[in-house]
Amino acid sequence: MGTLTKRATVYFDPAMHRALQHKALATSRSLSDIVNEAIHHALAEDAEDLAAFEERLNEPLVSYETVLKELKANGRL
Structure with missing residues (x-):
């Protein structure tokens, strides 16, 4: 993460949060x-x-x- 960061509060579904924590540890x-x-990645895909x-x-x-x-007419349906 860069030196200029912004803090935000994000609420996750408990199971999603647990999965993210496990991935972070792993x-x-x-x-x-x-x-x-x-x-x-999501924003880059939107830009594409x-x-x-x-x-x-x-x-x-x-x-x-x-x-x-x-x-x-082409017999595909």
Whole structure:
């Protein structure tokens, strides 16, 4: 964890908290490090999704009904 950190109160389900504590002990890491890493991965995944949406912004929209018709016409449904 970096030197500039912010403190927050987070409430976990008791079983989740116990699992995090066990993982922290097993990996010789702090619970904060594990939670920070998980949040980092989740936010990075969100950023990738947003970038993918941005790349496809100008693609034509295809309705759900059209997709179903195409699948049926191709024998996939």
